[in-house]
Amino acid sequence: MRIAVVADGEGGGWLQELDAVPGPVRRVADLAAAVRAAEHAGPEPPRWVWSAGEDVYPDLVRAGVRVSRCHDAALTEALLLGHQVRHREAHSLGAAWARLHGLPVPADPVRPLGEGAAAQPALFEADRSTLPPGTDRLAALVEVHGDQLRRIADLPDPGRMRLLTAVESAGGLAATEMSHDGLPWRPDVHDRILTDILGSRPPAGRRPPVLADLAARIGDAVGREVNPDSPAQVLKAMAWIGHPVESTRSWVLEQVDHPVVPLLLRYKELSRLHSANGWAWLETWVGERPGPRGERLGRFRPDYVVGGVVSGRWATRGGGALQIPKSVRGAVRSDPGWVLVRADAGQLEPRVLAAVSGDDALAAAAAEEDLYARLAVHVGGDRERAKIGMLSAMYGQTSGDAAPLLATMRRLYPRALDHVDSAARTGEGGGVVRSWLGRTSPAPDDWAAAVSGPGGDRRRRAHGRFTRNFVVQATAAEWALVLLAALRRRLPDMPEGGGIVFFVHDEVVLHVPAELADEAVRAVADAEAQTRTTLFGETPVRFPLATVVTDNYAHL
DNA sequence: ACATCAAGCCAC
């Protein structure tokens, strides 16, 4: 059962059941209540059809309503357009509707920063619609939805795109829920970590003591004042002391034997922490509320952008949620009486390559807990070398000692290497490639001009590396999406703030009451098993999920 | 004053 839903901007809305024959339009005064009721009415929950998750779902979640499944017309439109290599075209409901009617296509609305869950309740705001004023929004939604189902059915492999649009839509649900619940974050612990490393908190705009001291010692070592935050000044300083360098990257400086180098490296490392995840970050991104024992509890609420990366990985905006440095992860703590359940997929991309390429030898290695260790046995070298060889194959690295390694890989894992090599050849020719479920790489822009001039070969190779990596990275992102969708449907009902609270490419974090930890761990394991068979059927490849129950995200 | 770019490092 599918139910199309449109909000009226005042807490109510319109619903229409979409069976073979669309049902009558039903006007409801309390949309949240109506959705909640329908969600539990039948033996199976409906699939909600809506214009875009961010139009409707944040308000539902704020009202305490969660849904199982949806069809997100905007996310679906983007996938279908992409499949036709029309990535640049607008994908909102209004854009899809305009194309159906031969009308001018509106640009996609820009989503304001921090809208996810940090924004005030919007009462099912309707004015973000890209449909022309006066259009029957429910009818337009039903029409676009029907068209999308037909376009999917017409694909060579409709089952895969059906799965892809379903899990992409489920990702939209999970993203909204995660933004709402937030990642539990202890400001007092974060402050303690910063103070331990940087010294006491300075007034805004000043360097913390440890950085100020390092800057002074750098000046002394050079013989004149240097702002270590300025690469230009550091370059001059290095030349001044007789060690000219071509850049101030850490690994370049590491080659230089001079007493200022360790000071600079230390400064860069700590300065990065201070500027990117220091006290200013804490103040901006983590709210606070008092805990039951007087501790300061907070939540970090990233704004996730589902499908924000061409490969289908998610992006986030604001707060840098996908790059929380290891050094501050200790600030992520479960609430008292709760635990974090952290599940991390190890070596996901080579396992994905083994599964999609059907390479028996690589699949045999991917049946092991430690794929790289098994590779090392095959390759006849150490684990680290085997890993570099595998990554070189997936990323297109050619420098260093990658070339002989790649030759070995090609001999041992011919089908796997052929899979990425042929994707690379396609890219070098300006073509597009697809993931396992049919997410399609964007065509390069201005290809003819770009490859005809000087630097054309470089450009070809660069695009070849992109498509080479795309077939693996995009399929790995699909694996993660299927896992996320499977997991959120398996989790038991939780009190407010419980459930999936964080997701980074190949890792999920749950925040659950301690007494539900065992059940959550089982749900993770079940979700993995289902993900593997849903995507790849019978395969020897394993996707081990390292799952830990802890009160501290820094703990492995 | 503000916008944009390049450099650099963080994550996966």
Add this chain to the structure above:
DNA sequence: AAACGTGGCTTGATGT
């Protein structure tokens, strides 16, 4: 070991 994929973010430098 160091140029190899996807991103976000902050800073200083440069341009309008």
